[in-house]
Amino acid sequence: MTKTAWVFPGQGSQAVGMGADLFDLPAAQQRFEQAAEILGWSVPKICQSEDDKVSKTLYTQPCLYTVESILADLLLERGLQPALVAGHSLGEYVALYAAQVFDFESGLRLVKRRAELMDSASEGMMAALLGFDRAQLEAAIAQTPDVVLANDNNDGQVVISGTPSAVESIMSGVKCKRAVKLNVSGAFHSPLMAEAAAEFRTVLDSVAFQTAQVPVLSNVDPTPATDAAVLRDRLDRQMTGSVRWREISLQLSQAGIERVIEVGPGKVLTGIIKRTCPDVALENVGAIADIERVAV
Structure with missing residues (x-):
């Protein structure tokens, strides 16, 4: 069996209309309803908004988390299982969800608060x-x-x-x-986010972390880990720490990964990884049709 890693893109991968083919899927509808209860607004409506609301940080992060989580669920339902998972910035939350470190609602509550804090950042x-x-x-x-x-x-x-x-x-x-x-509100992934990170920690501390079912490569430490306490600590440091994606890509090769599936809209990570790992097969899952293809 081909040794496969799943990677999840972050802010910058969003696009108007993303996830449209999921909106009428019964399994996805439940997720969208759960998201609406937590967020107070509709993910499908924001994704379909012609004035590009989905590109505003406050909306971008919860929308990406929700859509990518649904795609991960559909892959798992087809019996696919990654050997490793990783996510770029916001995508790390989906990677942790896919590894069953926390449930969908807990992850979305974290993402909601993260988006609020990052959207309100004004320095840098x-x-x-x-x-x-x-x-x-x-x-x-x-x-x-x-x-x-x-x-x-x-x-x-x-x-x-x-x-x-x-x-x-x-x-x-x-x-x-x-x-x-970059058209962003603040100096993300830098020490200037220390105040926001301190506020975020109160929400992070309220969420129970479980042992990951597959190893996770974190942004601030790209070595594989499954321990709940280690993964929590790494996520705690993510808002002020660097996204070490080049090292994550190198780690994929060192771990013997033969195929990488980018789960989410666009092909941002595929392009980034290709330069570091030219011999790894790269695929994308951004729609239901893509799931049918990679599941063969």
């Missing part, structure tokens, strides 16, 4: 850098206060996060093919 900025000299970038970050490597996606794509002046200093001082300021 983020920027994506593509095509750079890693040694020069790391040296510049080390010499510049108040900026960190927030998302280390692969050798040619990263996101930096920090105060506006620090981020702009890196953008102007490091040669790269492209540098783009």
Whole structure:
């Protein structure tokens, strides 16, 4: 049997109309109803909103969590089972759900509060850098206060996060093919999120974590883990810690993973992983039709 990992994308993968083929599925309807009770609004309506409400952090994260969780459930129902799971930023919550660390409702309550705190963040900025000299970038970050490597996606794509002046200093001082300021409300995955992370911890402490049924590669520590206390601690550090996705991709290869299925809308992680793991088969599950294909 092909050794397979499931990975779950985070904010940035959302799109108007995502999950549309799930809305009339009986099993999915129950999840959407549960989500509406917790959130106070309809995930399908937000996903279908033509004014792109789904791209507002407050809505993006719960919508992605709900849609991706349903897709994971459908895969499990078909008898598919991953050898490892991982998720990019918000996607880590879906990975933990898929590994049965917590139930759907508990995970959504965590995501709801996380989205509220991140949506209200107003300090700092983020920027994506593509095509750079890693040694020069790391040296510049080390010499510049108040900026960190927030998302280390692969050798040619990263996101930096920090105060506006620090981020702009890196953008102007490091040669790269492209540098783009991100349309986000704050400096996510940086120490500037410490206050939000402290508030989030009160919700995190109220959720019971179970031993993972399959190993989880966490953003802040990409080594496989199943212990509930370890996974809780890693999630606690995620809001202020870096997303070490390049190392997660390397870990997939080291673990003998032959196939990676990106579970969720879009192909963001597929593109990121391809550069680090060129010999791994990559597939996407963003709709019911995709499940039929990968289940063969």
